[in-house]
Amino acid sequence: MNLILWLLFGALVGWLASIVMRTDGQQGAVLNIVIGIIGAMIGGFLFGGPxxxxxxxxxxxxxxxxxxxxxxxxxxxxxxxxSVR
Structure with missing residues (x-):
């Protein structure tokens, strides 16, 4: 059950980040999940929080x-x- 929540929240975080960075049309659901999970690792490393x-x-x-x-x-x-958009 934890894996399913992890994938869903990873997809949500990746999708929201892609909307903010205007890359939503270039990536699909799987890439949103990957961006969300790797982004969580980067955020945890930089900020040290949960x-x-x-x-x-x-x-x-x-x-x-x-x-x-x-x-x-x-x-x-x-x-x-x-350049960063």
């Missing part, structure tokens, strides 16, 4: 994971295009 990867599903965990996903998409955009 993330969706640590089985702590609360607002703080979602916010830290979201910020990490936005940072990840900004880095990807910087590498791909040479």
């Amino acid at each position: 993330t969706i990867n640590s089985s702590s599903f609360n607002l703080t965990a979602l916010l830290i994971s979201f910020v990490g996903a936005v940072i990840l998409l900004a880095i990807v955009n910087l590498v791909r295009r040479g």
